Amino acid sequence: MSFAPWFPWWVILLAGSGLLVCCLWLAFRERGRRISWLRRGAMVLLLALAFLRPGVGGADASSAATQLDVFFVVDTTSSVVAQDFGDGQPRLTGVKADITSIAAKLPGASFSLIGFAQDARVLVPLTSDANALTNSVDGLSPEITVYSRGSSVTVAAKSLAARLEAAKRAHPDRARVVYYLGDGEQTAATAPAPFDLPEGLVSGGAVLGYGTSAGGRMLVNSGFGNGLGPGYIQDYSTGSDAVSKIDENMLRSIAQQLRVGYVHRAAGDGIDAAMTGVQAGVLRIDGQSQVRAQFELTWIFGLGLTALAGWELFGAGRELRRLAPPAAGIARPSKGAP
Structure with a gap:
């Protein structure tokens, strides 16, 4: 059996034992109301046990994942369709596949999707509706080429921080996992601002890198129709097709700022490397806190508490009925009345 208390265990035990001793003392003092005080003592005991959240192992991974908020931060700049993933596929193919695979590994979790190009947009607010995430991922596409003006790899920092803070306020007991998916290519004129997140806000996750050092060409996104092209984005300084290359040093720097690991992704790679620290059954976060997959027993104590209440x-x-005064016009018979 394990415990996952709602409050520090010593607070629960201290408050519970104090109230229980008071109930037992009053039961001893007031013999005429002994049953009432013993009942209240039992209620205190059940409430304390419920706050300790006891459970037994054996539940599937979804019971642990329901205690998890997962944030995907996805690069949607033109470079996401550079054709150097697998056999000439766009990087976006790998991005979509990895998000889908991670979500499948964490059934029952809540998910949020943030896309970034010149600015950041929340594409999916935090939700437990996995279909909403799937539909949004299926519709991911790069920014429209003519609107591209260069972008920063950390432009989503403020949006991510706000979402993480809101999630922490709403559910302080839940773990928060961040997956950053991109190529690390900084095309803005200024250096990227750091991900300045308070310690403890991110519980785990990974930075996933896509692309190669040789790079790949990028099809134009005109914004019309459902496909890309025809034609490739041009590098006007050379007069030839522009090439996007992965910057793994930048990606490792982002991983360090988020306090997570970095994993390079290639076609055919399994997703387990991206799940390090987020294991089914017991979700270990940064080797410190953990969310256990277990059968919760709190409801049993809740039923007993409800019955006693x-x-x-x-x-x-x-x-109250015994102490209530008699209704007007109705006299109670005296003791000597026949």
Whole structure:
């Protein structure tokens, strides 16, 4: 059996034991109301056990993943369709496949999708609806080429921080995992601002890198129709097709800032390398905190507490009726009345 208390365990034990001792003392003092105080003592004990959140192992991974918020930060600049992934496929093919595979490994988790090009956009707010994530991932596409003006690899930092802070406020007991997917290519004129996230805000995840050092050409996205092209983006300084190359040093720097690992992705790679620290059954986050996959027993104590609370309310109702004054015009018979 394991415990995942809602509050620090010593606070629960200290408060619970204090209240329980008071109930037992009053049960000893007030012999006429002994049952009532013993009942209240039992309620205190059940409430303390419920706050300790006991459970037993054996649940599937989804019971652990329901305690997880997963944020995908995805590069949607023109370089995401550079054709150097696998057999001339765009990098976006690998990005989509990896997001889908990670989500499948974490059934029951809540997911959010943030895309970035010149600026960042929340494409999917944090939701447990996996279909919403799947549909948005299927529709991912690069920015329209004519609007491209250069972008920063950390432009999503503020948006990510705001979403993480909101998730922490809403569910402080849940782990927060970040997956950054991109090529690390900085095309803005200024150096990228760092991901300045408070310590403990990100519980785990990975930076996933796509592309090769040789690079690949990028098809034009005109914004019309469902496909890319015809034609490739031009490098006007050379008069030939532009080539995008991965910057793994930048990606490793981003991973260090997020306090997660870096994994280069290639066609055919399994997803397990990206799941290091986020294991099914027990989700270990940064080797410190963990979310256990277990059968929760809290509901059992909740049922007992509900039954005792109903008994308490019934007793209180009887007491109120006994103490209530008689209705107007109705006299209670005296003791000497026949």
